[in-house]
Amino acid sequence: MKLAWSWLQNYTPLTATCDEVSQALTALGIEVEGIEKPASAMNGVFVGLITNKCKHPQADKLSLLSVDIGSNSQKHLNIVCGAQNMQAGDKIALATIGTTLANGLTLKRGNIRGKLSEGMCCSEAELGIADEADGILILPQDSDIGTPLAEVLQAEQAVFDLSITPNRGDCMSMHGLARELAAWFNLPLSTPIMPDINITDDVADIAIDIRAEKACPKYLGRRIDGVNIGQSPKWMQQRLLAMGMRPINAVVDVMNYIMLELGQPMHSFDAAKVEKICVRHANAGEVLHALDGRDINLQTSDLVISDANAVDSANILALAGVMGSEDSGVTAATQSILLESAVFDAATVCRAARRTGMVTEASMRFERGIDANLTELALQRATSLIIEFCGGRAGKVCHAETAAKQSKRVISMPKNLVEHRLGVNVPETNNAVLKRMGFIFESVEATDNNQQHVNIHIPTWRHDVRQAEDMVEEYARVFGYDNIPAVLPQRCMRAAQPQTHNNYCLHVAVSGGFLQVITYAFISEKMQRLFVAESELDVVVANPISETMSIMRRSLWSGMLQTAAHNINRGQRNLSLVEQGRSYAKSKTKDAACIENDVLAWLMCGQNKSSTWHDTAKDIDFFSLKGVLEDWFAKVGLTPRFIAADNIIGLQTGQAANIVLGKQYIGCIGRVDAKAAASLAVDIPVFVAEVQLGRIPVSKHKRFIHLPEFPAMERDLVFALPAQTSCESLLQQARKAANKVARKLLEDVSLFDRYSDKSLLDQGQISMGIRLSFRASGRTLTQQEVDAASDAVIKSIADTLGGSLR
């Protein structure tokens, strides 16, 4: 929404500066997105008369001009000009030396191919009044030489670009904005001039039939015969242009002008094409051939203006409040017109405009709600302007009003509510501003619960003020938000938990040397299928931005693998990434419900670090990531088991495992399989893991235990074992055997070496070394106890696993 300075001045005599008005608008809740100053862009540009024109001796395409700009010196300015469209005797816009043009160029005295140039003849583009121009601007002959161009063109001093919030339909007009500013600056407010209109009896009435009472509470129509439609006057065209609208013809321009002036959208029909007005909901199958050339298929919820109720014989004249039809519109040839000034239901217009994608100036006003009292005023004003510009004879106003007259809204507000809500006492003096905005105050003696109330009559244009809290905002606005003090709450606050479970889990992972990534929650179908086979449980976005963001991820790995590929392509191959986020799936049991799971996921690839002067880098493998997870689990106080799994989608068989806590699955780990890696052209081994955070216990406070007082004894045993023996089975067997012999003395058993060479391999064997650690609480162990346990382990490994001590 634009606001033109000169137009504002028509209603209230503003003396404030541009910046002051801008601040006032901001304080009133109207956001100023920008201010254009077309007039100041023309500073230094004057009307000039070309007194002489000849060819530049050195350049075919250049002309030498003498230009009189009426300065005191008799000397005319010498101008070298490249345009072709001017003759001696033309009046042009001459920018003098020192002028800064709209494109930011500042003119200097120049020498063009040996000829002095003391200024420049401007085109409309150079003046910033058109996007492009063909040749320089030729001014009307009656322009006075030496007059500043801004005066001749009646350029606006300022045009504000405003953002009007959806609740303030009343500010979608010059008059509405003037009302706010006049109230703020305590200035008088005048209404547009409204001359009497002579009504001609021989102009036919229009039959108005409203069949959709809720959607159209009020419809006024008037016929004007014998119009001669030409261009609207220059001043009106300029205002429309300043407001960003294109002049069409005198009638259409008046419709737009009234809408901008008063906020009442209007429409004009060619009366020859309209027999009667039927306001009704559309029937299925009906089509609007819209003004913009599109065919709109209508729905039964749409409100239309038609010339008949019967479907087969009806022409759709307009989608009410949105756009008219192509053939019923007013053209230069139209002789009789039909004006519409109506109230359409906000929700109905909003729905139709959004669905059809035709968000028009009219629909934006209707959907914010318009003042029902404006319809008459707007129709009268439009009639008088059209008769002034086009002649013609006006018929009488034909009127249809279905709903009961808009009842006056009165809000009863407890007197202390404003202070309770704002935390500051707003002095009564602010009522004066509200009164100027149209609110009427009425003190009420009667009290309810000893609370003093005030009755406030709400002006008809303020659809947004519906309850007492809305009045609180009005008070706050005129009092000034800046005048509200800043006070810290002095309330009994509870001691809050500073961190969530998920956040704690993430922090532990990051402290393990991982970079946290945040990837999109939606991915492509192709990425989804890398790690989740079946698609029935996918949560699909109905209106995605693109296919690559169309399905809610069921595994974080998809996005992380893409991130890895992105980095690998940029030479960053050593990656340790972690992400904490949700995976999404449809519920298997409940219809339509979606399940969100909190997941922590890891990805590693490349080398553990770059090679340095003191250390060589090692390739990341399965155990690099497994170790990371073991560290992570140790920190959060859990000891889960890793169980080999061959059927995890997207992971390579033989390098994948489920992670199990007790009997519950809590996550998995493995190497991304060749197919998934290849789909992103990743050419190095990538390892991933994930843990379902919802399935692991909330970390409890760790408890103190006494540090051991007596020393431990260790025994290292190295076995030659069948090659397929798993580490886990060896440790388990050792633990079992030691515990049998020396109850409660075995503190730990761990693998310290794993080795194979050719001679071992030839025998189908590998070597594994385990370290048994024994400790008794409260005494020192004896050699015999430990030896007995070790012997038992050696025997048991030999018996059960076929291992021999090396």
Add this chain to the structure above:
Amino acid sequence: MQLQKLQNEALQAYAVADSSGSLQQQQLNYTGKKGALTALLKHLGKLPATERPLAGKHVNEVKKTLAQASKQAQERLQEEEETRRVIREKVDISLPGKRSNSGALHPIQAGLDEICAIFTGMGFDIAEGPEIEDEFHNFDALNIPPEHPARAMHDTFFVEGGQHLLRTHTSPVQIRSMQNGTPPLAIVAPGRVFRCDHDVSHSPMFHQVEVFMVDQKVTMAELKGVLKHFLSTYFGRDLDLRMRPSYFPFTEPSCEVDISCVLCSGKGCPVCKRTGWLEVLGSGMIHPNVLSSVDIDPQKWSGFAFGLGVERLVMLKQGIPDLRIFFENDVRFLRRLGA
């Protein structure tokens, strides 16, 4: 005389010994079993008894002196040896250190954590809610009826087949918290939100933090106090705050909150579009219709609420020019700006 000469010789020999080995050899030469002094001592018995005490005394003095000298020489040698060791072990301290890989939180996460910490420090509890929401929690309960123009402004992503959508803001957590709890409530709700918009300044997924308080007679002055405290703490300096009347369906009165530009200190720069102000969040007093929608009596309770965009705050604080870089997750960016 012979004794004196021996002492001088020995002292000289000890002084020039250049290693503990040669010192040891010299010690043996003089005071060892077959040493010169030992020989003299043996010779002592042959002296007349009257001379013996004096001679013995002299010999003992020499012995003592030599022992002293030997100790000094030893210390000197140790010192020299230490000096040599230190020189030998000198390193080029300009060589790079042995670093371990250190991790980092994503800048957005660090921002979220920092924001939440400020509020938990003030006594606000953290709450979270679903990212796939229903229309009631995302719109209806927040006083945004189906045909409301504000609903169209939200650019909602819908989920196929059903009534679900991707939440467009974290305000549904406000509704859920009020449904699950009873006032007084003070909640900070961080989370991911989604809007159907993708360009330099919009990401289809971004992060918000919703903050609200419901109690008896909560005032706008308190809202302003909490905002000022939060923003000044987050940006680490006392900031000017500007509240502008605005419109959100779920608050009344509503206000946009601007801070004096953190880049130009309010003088005007391209980031603040030369206004000196930066729009950072929307806020207001919770609309009575919102309280009523979750059966909280608006006559008795009131509250404030605000929602802030985490990306924007982080961008302002760390001077990040483009929103999209957050989700590219380039590790060079994460290492440099992560925390």
